[in-house]
Amino acid sequence: KKLVFATNNAHKTVEVSNLLAPAYEVLNLTGIGCEVDIPETGHTFAENATLKSSYVVENFQLDCFADDSGLEVEALNNEPGIYSARYSGVRNDQTNLEFLLQKMEGVTNRKARFKTVISLMQNGQNHLFEGVINGQIRQEPVGTNGFGYDPIFEPEGYNITFAEMDLELKNKISHRALAMQQLIAFLKG
Numbered sequence: 001k002k003l004v005f006a007t008n009n010a011h012k013t014v015e016v017s018n019l020l021a022p023a024y025e026v027l028n029l030t031g032i033g034c035e036v037d038i039p040e041t042g043h044t045f046a047e048n049a050t051l052k053s054s055y056v057v058e059n060f061q062l063d064c065f066a067d068d069s070g071l072e073v074e075a076l077n078n079e080p081g082i083y084s085a086r087y088s089g090v091r092n093d094q095t096n097l098e099f100l101l102q103k104m105e106g107v108t109n110r111k112a113r114f115k116t117v118i119s120l121m122q123n124g125q126n127h128l129f130e131g132v133i134n135g136q137i138r139q140e141p142v143g144t145n146g147f148g149y150d151p152i153f154e155p156e157g158y159n160i161t162f163a164e165m166d167l168e169l170k171n172k173i174s175h176r177a178l179a180m181q182q183l184i185a186f187l188k189g
């Protein structure tokens with residue numbers, strides 16, 4: 001069975017495809033011939049996830065799901081949040097990570113959490129699933145796996161960053177994995 005995932009983020013596609021295999025084959029936006037960067041004008045993860053999933057329903061008449069996610073840092077009033085993908089003003093993971101580390105210079109409260117909200121549009125109905133993981137922001141980036149802020153995020157209960165984990169471990173514990181587990185349970189009915 002095929003499931004449409006309304007994303008342009010190749011890293012998200014890899015993580016999600018892995019969680020849905022072998023039961024489902026995942027088609028991302030490129031996979032359905034959608035070349036658009038869907039506008040994310042909402043004020044919450046849920047609103048933005050719904051904007052992405054609804055866009056595909058309206059323009060391609062396909063049921064689908066979308067993921068809106070980001071990093072909330074306590075000492076930064078939960079920034080970058082929904083602005084995680086372009087926190088520094090540009091859409092570049094490395095630049096955004098360095099920008100965040102700079103803001104955290106001298107800050108002792110390193111508490112942060114990653115959040116994912118998934119919107120599943122099925123038969124005209126919107127179903128929302130949320131995943132959260134707590135952790136802390138490292139002083140320096142470590143690790144080369146994953147994407148985004150992974151090299152500076154150490155999840156609670158571990159002494160390595162997301163970027164030091166293999167896909168299998170990140171996919172057991174991450175915000176996205178937790179939201180996906182709920183989506184999968186829902187799909188199983």
Ligand code: ITT
Pocket residue numbers: 006007008009012040067068069070071084085086093096146147148149150162174176
């Ligand atoms: P789509 O909207 O096309 O799905 P995107 O990259 O724009 O892709 P978001 O709007 O949800 O996705 O922005 C999420 C940003 O938050 C992403 O670019 C990363 O910087 C960060 N992020 C989200 N999940 C992450 C993860 O698992 N590890 C590291 N950073 C993550």
